[in-house]
Amino acid sequence: MKRYQLFINNEWVDPQSKAWFESLDPFSGEAWAEIPRAEAADADRAVMAAANAFEGPWSRISPSERGMLLHKLGTLIERDAESLAAIESRDNGKLTRDVLGQIKYMAKYYYYFGGLADKIQGAVVPIDKPKVYNFIRYEPMGVVLSITPWNSSLPLTTWKMAPALCAGNTIVCKPSEYTSASLFELAKLFVEAGFPPGVFNVVTGFGDEIGDPLVRHPSVQRIAFTGGDEAGRRIYAAAAQSLKRVSLELGGKSPNIVFDDADLDQAVNGVIAGIFSATGQTCVAGSRVLLQESIHDAFVQRLAQITKTAKIGNPADPANEIGPITTKPQFDKIRDYIAIAKKEGARCVAGGRVLTGPEFGAGQFIEPTIFVDVTNDMRIAQEEVFGPVLSVLKFKDEEDAIRIGNDIKFGLAAGVWTTSLHRAMLMSERLKAGTVWINNYRSSSYATPFGGVKQSGIGREGGIESVKEFMEAKSVWISTDLKMPSLFAGK
CATH class of the missing domain: 3.40.605.10 (Aldehyde Dehydrogenase; Chain A, domain 1)
Incomplete structure (x- = not known):
């Protein structure tokens, strides 16, 4: 060594x-x-x-x-x-x-x-x-x-x-x-x-x-x-x-908010990138996705379908899209939060399993995981998991999205998906976060402040x-x- x-x-x-x-x-x-x-x-x-x-x-x-x-x-x-x-x-x-x-x-x-x-x-x-x-x-x-x-x-x-x-x-x-x-x-x-x-x-x-x-x-x-x-x-x-x-x-527990007027294909891709990039081990992870009620079911179905296609394995293999959890304590923490979510009444529609086998090395892998039927008072919606675990919440309108999005102790980032310029400006003004992304997620630059x-x-x-x-x-x-x-x- x-x-x-x-x-x-x-x-x-x-x-x-x-x-x-x-x-x-x-x-x-x-x-x-x-x-x-x-x-x-x-x-x-x-x-x-x-x-x-x-x-x-x-x-x-x-x-x-x-x-x-x-x-x-x-x-x-x-x-x-x-x-x-x-x-x-x-x-x-x-x-x-x-x-x-x-x-x-x-x-x-x-x-x-x-x-x-x-x-x-x-x-x-x-x-x-x-x-x-x-x-x-x-x-x-x-x-x-x-x-x-x-x-x-x-x-x-x-x-x-x-x-x-x-x-x-x-x-x-x-x-x-x-x-x-x-x-x-x-x-x-x-x-x-x-x-x-x-x-x-x-x-x-x-x-x-x-x-x-x-x-x-x-x-x-x-x-x-x-x-x-x-x-x-x-x-x-x-x-x-x-x-x-x-x-x-x-830390962060960032809301990624999708309105019914959004380009839904783009929004699905943005939600996946927001939470599953870096195996969810990032402070800006969009770990709470807020879906307007009228698109909730169809969006979740599409989200789960794509998530289940993730290629998981050796991070050195360029074909893989999800790598291992970095540390054993973090691996155990994520497993604990998955159990907590189920105990709280959240329903797992994708992932949630530990992966083992020769292609998964030492076995420090967790499938990309999606929970629905989440309410904002649940621990899975309030506490930073720092892993590939997504909580899905419903909202009615702009005021409801702002209320849920801000009802958290964190304020690192937020995402908004909409084709309305008025709505984009309103949300960017009223969401309490250091960074707000509109129709994109995780963009960064040396030329702009982050915090x-x-x-x-x-x-x-x-x-x-x-x-x-x-x-x-x-x-x-x-x-x-x-x-x-x-x-x-x-x-």
Whole structure:
């Protein structure tokens, strides 16, 4: 097996514990790599390397030079996309062809933010004070801690890292213990691109052993986290002790709403893509489909028919459309939710079974599953399953769809299928979600902000707005009056 080392200050180093743990292939169930088990001493070493780089060589590089380094990194990612995709797919079980597409697109983030690096401008403020000149400058914060989950390690790290580096910060990355290997492979490209030591660092291990010391480290100025809402709350609480800046991209239970005037063939395809892409293991999964009453039965029939044709198996096989569940705990959780749905009275019209046999490797596969007769007070309609499980609900009209769609603690995304421009605008305005897709689902771009409302998170990733999330605004006052009056009359 390949044994990885921590990447700190552009060097490969053993963890202080001299301990490693195994990374398992979700398809075969076999261990294929050894990942360093870092602890508090490693956290300090990585953070201080990033802090020294921020105060030293990285601060002396001009914004234009930063941009060129980011652009160079993008070209290397494009060059090595296939090998990076193979590693990531082996770690998380996603379809290799899908991961390859994500990583090729990921390179464009570095091109985009590389181009922005020397275009973050301040402002002159026309203040109400005579003989005083005021301007605003934007400055990097310092060390940024990136914490990412197991479903899309490289892309989700990039969403944080590209704008943070563009702004002039340095990075410490802590990927999920389930999917760490691809970040080490990416680290090699940082060295090749010419980034100074300490600008990018990778430490791996478990939350209580390495994650918590990183979050609480006094030299970490900013935390960017993607993951579950419970973990997000713990990080937010810990960061609050030292008033660190935090962005959180958390869970979702997104409504995908189909009106009776929609192009139903397109809507069926959109609903399937919304929930079953990445085997449902995505925060924006359209896991609640809301169907107008008049089309409910026919739509469900068509949806179930197509879902039953899914090709399921080895994610490395380009013919397959559904891969394994990434982790054993997540596999067990999804099975539990299927049982809960049945106990609550929901009716399964497609899937719901665990798949076993030689073509399913270690057997960590669950059929794409559809439940009908779901009401919005059921757990299956309210709680994030994070798997290939769809809940179907009925609604009467626009007001009913808005009520059901918003009756949830999450607010990450929503989809609407309609040919009415009026209805599209109304729904986009009144649905409480960070992203609303009209007649499409899961579209994304480096050029536009992404994030949630309510308990789906804080802050935005993507677009120009995300760069300033990693910067502080400084107000500078310059007096043009050469006479400073004395406070005391006698002086």
